[in-house]
Amino acid sequence: VDTELLSPSISGFLKKYTNDDSSEMEAYSVINKIPFTGRMTGDFLSFMVKLLKPCMLLEIGTGIGFSTKKMCISTDCKIISIDSNRQRVEVAKDFLKEHRQVELQHVKAQHFLKETDHKFDFVFVDSTKNFYPLVWNYLKNRLMDKAIVIFDDIFLYGLVSYEDAEIPYKYKEQTKNLRLFIDEIMYDEELNSTILPIGNGLLLVNYSCKS
Ligand SMILES: C[S@@+](CC[C@H](N)C(=O)[O-])C[C@H]1O[C@@H](n2cnc3c(N)ncnc32)[C@H](O)[C@@H]1O
DSSP, rough: OOOOOOHHHHHHHHHTTTTTTTEEEEEEEETTTTOOOOHHHHHHHHHHHHHHOEEEEEEEEOSHHHHHHHHHTTOOOOEEEEESHHHHHHHHHEEEETOOEEEEOOOOHHHHHOOOOOEEEEEESSSSSHHHHHHHHHHHHGGGEEHHHHOOOOOOOGGSSOGGGGHHHHHHHHHHHHHHHHHHHHHHHHHEEEESSSSSSEEEOOOOOOO
């Protein structure tokens, strides 16, 4: 399945404007076939963090820390980044050792969100897409008023737009769940939310405690 929704000529054109500070991590991810957000999403996260100046940031799905690095170069705020894959957390610790504001935890999102006392004003969610509804349910209690939550890969390589019969079997369940999740968020009139066609699609929610 193609993961690149942007035409190659446009992504080529944009390459020269992207910050190169994470190129070592990018290379490591590509060589070891570890998924990461990609430069466009990384640069967007960097921009948003600089703009919004959060005081407590949570990332769900560290991988080896590509997106974590993109965010921490734009802020001094505390960043908790969690991942259920121990090996990746260890690699991320090494890549991010100079960034003392980052606390990396090897834990499942569901457990972390149930146990933590922290509240967050900026959250980037990039874990298994099937869990987005569950993560959102737990996450709501852990958000400050006006928090921003960004869900990655909301287009699932473009599959959410395919006819059902065209979706490869192994992605059918995930696609169905992701579509339901997008509906849940986008049709909730109390929520301020939008979808941006950046990378593999970003779903942004500006949470209000009254919603
Ligand atoms: C796409 S990768 C993250 C990439 C990372 N954001 C980056 O740009 O480098 C998704 C990560 O989510 C982790 N993950 C999946 N389900 C999880 C869960 N329920 N709780 C915590 N981490 C989870 C996986 O182990 C995987 O490393």
